Amino acid sequence: xxxxxxxxxxxxxxxxxxxxxTTIRWLITKENEGAPRFALRRFEIQPGxxxxxxxxxxxxxxxxxxxKGEVFTHFEKVVMSKDxxxxxxxxxxxxYTNIGDEPFIFLCVIPYL
Amino acid sequence: xxxxxxxxxxxxxxxxxxxxxTTIRWLITKENEGAPRFALRRFEIQPGxxxxxxxxxxxxxxxxxxxKGEVFTHFEKVVMSKDxxxxxxxxxxxxYTNIGDEPFIFLCVIPYL
Numbered sequence: 001x002x003x004x005x006x007x008x009x010x011x012x013x014x015x016x017x018x019x020x021x022t023t024i025r026w027l028i029t030k031e032n033e034g035a036p037r038f039a040l041r042r043f044e045i046q047p048g049x050x051x052x053x054x055x056x057x058x059x060x061x062x063x064x065x066x067x068k069g070e071v072f073t074h075f076e077k078v079v080m081s082k083d084x085x086x087x088x089x090x091x092x093x094x095x096y097t098n099i100g101d102e103p104f105i106f107l108c109v110i111p112y113l
Numbered sequence: 114x115x116x117x118x119x120x121x122x123x124x125x126x127x128x129x130x131x132x133x134x135t136t137i138r139w140l141i142t143k144e145n146e147g148a149p150r151f152a153l154r155r156f157e158i159q160p161g162x163x164x165x166x167x168x169x170x171x172x173x174x175x176x177x178x179x180x181k182g183e184v185f186t187h188f189e190k191v192v193m194s195k196d197x198x199x200x201x202x203x204x205x206x207x208x209y210t211n212i213g214d215e216p217f218i219f220l221c222v223i224p225y226l
Contacts (some may be wrong), residue, residue, distance in 0.1 A: 001184065001207065002200045003191045006176075009198075028174045033200040037224050038151055040174045040198065061141045061153045063119075063176075063220055071114065078116045085122075085153065087115045087146040094114065107176055109222050111150050 002033050006042050014043070014051060017095070021049025030112055038111045045069065045098040045105075053095035060088040061109040068100030080106070115146050119155050127156070127164060130208070134162025143225055151224045158182065158211040158218075166208035173201040174222040181213030193219070 009025035026032075028040040045051065045067075053072065062071075064080045071078050071086060072095050079099070080086060088094050098104035122138035139145075141153040158164065158180075166185065175184075177193045184191050184199060185208050192212070193199060201207050211217035 001186060001189065001191060001202075001205065003184075003193065004198050006196045006198055027176070027198045028200045034202065035172060035174060035200060036203070037172070038174065038222065040176065040222065059148060059150070061148060061151065061222070063140070063153065065178075071116075073114060076114065078114060080116065083119045085117050085119055085140045087141045087148060089114075089147065090149070092114065107220065109151065109153065109174070 009042070017052035017054040019051040021046035021098070022051055036112070038109050041108050041110065043106050043108055044103050045096060046103055047098050047101055049098050051096040053093050055091050055093040057090050057113055058110045059090045060086070060094070062086040062088065063107045065105040065107065067098060067102045067104035069104035069106070070097045070099050071095070072097070122155070130165035130167040132162075132164040134159035134211070135164055149225070151222050154221050154223065156219050156221055157216050158209060159216055160211050160214055162211050164209040166206050168204050168206040170203050170226055171223045172203045173199070173207070175199040175201065176220045178218040178220065180211060180215045180217035182217035182219070183210045183212045184208070185210070
């Protein structure tokens, strides 16, 4: 077993997809833990920040830890807050905006393809 | 996208592996969301409760949401609390005991093999 605190993972800025005020920590990875199939990441988007809309072949399984965020596609949007759970299917375009006054924090699992 | 609150998922008792005072909610699954590769579950173990030691071919990626738990193998044990992250490799025997005064709550991702 390999244990860490989330803050032991390096906090990195996210700048792809015109993202702003966003960081990612890769908590469990193939490289560090030897996880063969999927990675666990923790995102933090500051108030007013966003991750621009994008798509990819990997699905997402998301759990909100705090704050209030809008997750949007080209056709719909949903609002997430603490203890909400979201599934984003493969290839579905998606983006995120913090619409609250606190950091919008969520876990996001993504497969290695 | 498919959004829910964690409490929208049915809470089920866990009785395998001599487990006690433990429930599981399957938050994202192949059956309900069409998730092709892995499932997101939320466990809650009440004070004094446990999940007995067991093993299987699937790895676990675990994030602690609250409480204090001991996770043990035949050879080691670690203590987890809020915002700790644990990787359990495929086939490694593991069990869990709530050693605190509050519910020990964690997310656990498991692949479909």
